[in-house]
Amino acid sequence: MAQDPEKFDSAMATWxxxxxxxxxxxxxxxxxxxxxxxxxxxxGGGPLRILDLAGGDGGDALRLAARGHHVTVVDLAPAMLAAAEARAVERGLADRVSCLLSDVHALPAEIADGGFDVVLCHNLLQYVDDVPGTLATALAPLKEGGLFSVMAINRHSAPLNVAVRQLDPAAALVALDGDRLRNEMFDSELTLHTAEEIMPVLGELGCREVRHYGIRSFCDYLTDDARKYDPAYYADLERLELATTARAPYMHTARLFQLTARKGPAS
Structure with missing residues (x-):
């Protein structure tokens, strides 16, 4: 699925x-x-070289840069990258964040062969047709033993989301066997995956120590969105989410899945 960068740039304020x-x-x-x-x-606790593929306006990158790491953000949307650069300057992190306008599938040699310590591939898989090829491309810049993190919308969450938030069991029944979702914010058709599908692919690509986490195991199924803005309620919700992100069965139905892995064979 070819993506139009303008769709992402035009939705900047909403995003x-x-x-x-x-x-x-x-x-x-x-x-x-x-x-x-x-x-x-x-x-050894020192600063790491991190590559954030399809990193947008730096939501992940800035947090990691604030921890002392050096992050390269790659994205196809110019306005998103400009926002990442501006936010890095605003937070005094400009020396730790660099931005590159590039297609993830056509990375320049200095990135593709960069020997990064960490590579992030967050919320990209739902936009591509060739998942194994995209994951192989994402893993290429990662050094042996480096940490890989992939995140995507969890297909298991779709029927739950429809049934609970839209109160539509008929649509939820259809969603049980569906793998498509319309993203109104970015005007895009998404393909949904599950962690159980992606984990074997990572193994085939030479990854080890694959770990499965859930992102928002409860939040998306609590229908009182207004209450989530209350600081005390949010603090309780955050503690619950942190306690269950790696706890079965909750990560299996979380809105997003996150997988971490090490590149290369076990030592």
Whole structure:
């Protein structure tokens, strides 16, 4: 599925509102928490070189840069990258964040062969036709033993989301066997996947130590969105989400799945 960068740039204001909403904040908080579990393994605690593919306006990158790491954000949408650069300057992180306008599937040699310590591939798979090819391309810049993180909308969550939020069991029944979702914000047709489908692909591509996490196991099924803006309620919700991100069975029906893995054979 070829993507039009203009669709992403034109939705910038709506996207940033989403990021600031409770569900957006949870998405980034949980992803960061899951990454932090693994970032210091074998690094000696020093700064890491991180590649954030399809990183948009730097939602993941800025959090990791604030931890002292050096992050390269790659994206096809110019306005998104401009926003990432502006946010890095605003937060005093410009020396740790660099942005590159590029198609993930046509990375320049200095990126494709860059020997990065960490590669993020968050919310890209739902936009592509060739998932194994995209994952192979994403893994190429990662050094042996480096950390890989992939995130996508969880197909298992679609029937639940429709039944609970739209109160439409008939549509939920159809969604049980569907794999498509219309994203109104970015005016795009998405293909949904499951962690159970992607994990074997990572194994075939030479990944090991694959870990499965759920992003927003409860938030999206709580229908009182207004209450989520209450600080005390949000704090309780965040603690619940953090407690269940790696806990079965909750990650299997979370709105998003996140998989982390190491590149290369076990030592």
């Amino acid at each position: 940033q509102e989403w990021q600031d909403a409770p569900w957006g904040r949870l998405r980034y908080t949980l992803a960061e928490a899951n990454l932090v579990r693994h970032l210091d393994e074998g690094s």
